[in-house]
Structures are given as C-alpha cells and as structure tokens.
Amino acid sequence: MNRLPASSASPTLSAGLYTQQQLTQAQFKRISSFMEKTTGIKMPDSKRTMIQSRLANRLKVLHFNDYAQYIDYVFSTSDTANDEIVMMIDLLTTNLTHFFREKPHFDFMTSTVLPHLAECGITCPQIWSAGCSSGEEPYTLSIVMKEFMAANRGVFTDYSILATDISTRILSKAVDAIYPLESVEKLPYDIKHKYFLKSKNPDKPYAKVKNEVRNKIHFDRLNFMDISFNIRPKKHIIFCRNVLIYFDKPTQLEVIRKLVDCLEVGGFLFLGHSETIFGGNLPLRTVSTTVFQKTKEC
Numbered sequence: 659m660n661r662l663p664a665s666s667a668s669p670t671l672s673a674g675l676y677t678q679q680q681l682t683q684a685q686f687k688r689i690s691s692f693m694e695k696t697t698g699i700k701m702p703d704s705k706r707t708m709i710q711s712r713l714a715n716r717l718k719v720l721h722f723n724d725y726a727q728y729i730d731y732v733f734s735t736s737d738t739a740n741d742e743i744v745m746m747i748d749l750l751t752t753n754l755t756h757f758f759r760e761k762p763h764f765d766f767m768t769s770t771v772l773p774h775l776a777e778c779g780i781t782c783p784q785i786w787s788a789g790c791s792s793g794e795e796p797y798t799l800s801i802v803m804k805e806f807m808a809a810n811r812g813v814f815t816d817y818s819i820l821a822t823d824i825s826t827r828i829l830s831k832a833v834d835a836i837y838p839l840e841s842v843e844k845l846p847y848d849i850k851h852k853y854f855l856k857s858k859n860p861d862k863p864y865a866k867v868k869n870e871v872r873n874k875i876h877f878d879r880l881n882f883m884d885i886s887f888n889i890r891p892k893k894h895i896i897f898c899r900n901v902l903i904y905f906d907k908p909t910q911l912e913v914i915r916k917l918v919d920c921l922e923v924g925g926f927l928f929l930g931h932s933e934t935i936f937g938g939n940l941p942l943r944t945v946s947t948t949v950f951q952k953t954k955e956c
C-alpha cells in the first residue's frame with residue numbers, strides 16, 4: 659500500500675488513514691454494477707483505479723477504515739445512505755466541458771437552425787441542454803441566442819433553455835455561473851465584454867456570467883435512465899453532447915428515443931462530434947455532422 663507523502667500526514671490521524679486503501683475486485687464490481695444500472699455509465703475493469711481514487715476522500719471524511727465499510731454504508735437502508743449515493747454518483751461522473759465546445763455546432767445553429775425555426779413561425783425557441791455539466795453549454799446557447807436576436811431584430815420575441823444533469827454537485831456549480839478566468843480567455847473580446855463580469859480582486863480572478871444570460875435558463879436534475887423524461891413543452895433544439903459515449907449501444911438508443919419523444923417535429927438534435935446513431939429506425943434525418951432533424955412523430 660502507498661504511504662501518503664510525510665508533508666500531508668497529520669500526527670493526530672490514525673495509522674489507517676495514512677494508507678491508500680485498495681478497492682478489491684468484488685468491491686469494484688459492486689459499485690460498477692450499481693453505477694451501470696442506475697446511471698447507464700459503463701464501468702469496465704480499467705476504471706477500478708479511477709473509482710478507488712475518486713472515493714478515497716469519502717473514506718477519510720466519513721472516518722471509515724476501508725471500502726468494505728463504505729460499501730456497507732452506501733448500500734444500507736440508513737436515512738443518510740441515499741445522500742451518499744447522490745454524492746457517489748457526483749464523484750464518479752465525468753464533467754469535462756467548456757464554452758463554445760465543438761463550435762461548428764453553434765455556427766450551424768446560427769446559420770441554419772435558427773433561421774429555419776423563424777421561417778416556420780416559431781417566436782420563442784425552446785432549447786434543452788441535456789447533460790449540461792457545469793453550465794458552459796447552456797450559457798453558450800444563451801449567448802448564441804442573444805447574438806442572433808441582436809442581429810435579427812424582431813424575429814424571436816424570447817427563448818427558454820432547460821439545462822439538466824444527473825450530478826447535483828455540478829448543477830450547483832452551473833447555477834453559480836462563476837468560472838476561472840482561463841475558461842473565458844480564448845473567447846472573442848466582444849463576447850467576454852458583453853456577457854461576463856470580471857472579478858475586481860486580483861487574488862481571486864474569476865469570470866461570472868451576466869444575469870441577462872443566466873435568467874433564461876432553468877437548471878434541474880434529470881437522470882437519462884428515468885423511464886420517461888416527460889419534458890414539456892416539446893423542444894425545438896436539444897443538445898445532448900458527449901454523454902452517450904459513456905453508455906453501451908442499447909442504452910444509447912434508448913436515451914435517443916426518449917430525447918426524440920421530447921422534440922417537436924422539425925426540431926433539431928445535436929450529439930457530440932464523436933457520437934452517432936446506429937439503427938433504431940428513428941424518425942431522424944442527418945442535416946449536418948452529428949446534427950439530426952425530427953421528420954415525424956414517433
């Protein structure tokens with residue numbers, strides 16, 4: 659077992675906490691099967707070290723000596739076990755994202771999707787960022803809407819964005835809308851200037867999304883494994899990007915089917931650039947790279 663560096667060891671800690679506890683194969687299987695069943699996220703054997711290190715701090719915080727005690731607790735019927743399950747899911751999801759990620763999608767939205775919706779007489783586009791992580795995607799969508807409406811006055815009267823994720827920890831970051839300055843560094847100057855506030859304290863440099871961008875977005879927790887999403891009103895645009903890659907093929911298809919059910923006929927579904935749709939006989943036609951349009955009711 660690896661000892662922690664001497665500098666991080668406190669003399670008041672018991673010997674058990676100086677060591678990195680090992681997650682056995684059986685314990686790993688217990689957690690990975692639960693995660694696959696509950697969230698759809700695939701957890702092959704190669705993820706064992708990742709799970710062990712992401713949960714290591716929970717052992718410390720809860721004063722457990724090993725993963726056996728943690729597993730007994732998290733899967734127990736105690737009142738607090740459910741909160742720990744939410745915490746465990748938070749820690750085991752991957753939340754990588756950034757502003758204007760996969761920019762061609764936002765360019766296509768501006769050049770083709772929004773003019774098309776306007777032509778169809780839509781006055782208030784309904785948008786959903788499904789698997790929104792820490793908020794960069796829905797805030798980008800909100801900025802794109804503002805830019806489009808400023809350049810095409812009177813075309814839309816308003817817009818509304820729903821942003822959902824399974825992780826409560828990441829959703830609260832999204833609601834805060836505060837980001838390290840580096841995360842907006844590469845954005846064009848006028849976008850930064852119009853839509854972000856910069857902290858005045860040089861010791862705590864951060865950027866905050868302005869209220870006019872934030873107040874169009876409603877954040878909520880949603881698990882793609884829910885039997886039905888029942889999201890209404892139906893959406894004109896759904897972004898579900900870089901989420902399906904974590905699921906196996908049947909789960910991917912099932913999630914896409916439920917998303918399509920929440921999409922208006924003629925509405926658009928955006929998947930991540932490395933994601934695609936195999937089979938399933940869905941009422942979708944490809945209109946651009948990983949962008950699909952709903953052709954008829956399911």
Ligand SMILES: C[S@@+](CC[C@H](N)C(=O)[O-])C[C@H]1O[C@@H](n2cnc3c(N)ncnc32)[C@H](O)[C@@H]1O
Pocket residue numbers: 696697698699751752753754755756759788789790791792795822823824825828880881882883898899900901904930
């Ligand atoms: C890699 S991030 C993608 C963020 C953003 N869509 C993007 O492309 O930048 C994937 C997000 O999917 C969420 N996620 C994973 N499994 C989920 C599930 N079963 N239900 C809802 N969200 C889930 C994770 O919590 C994470 O925030």
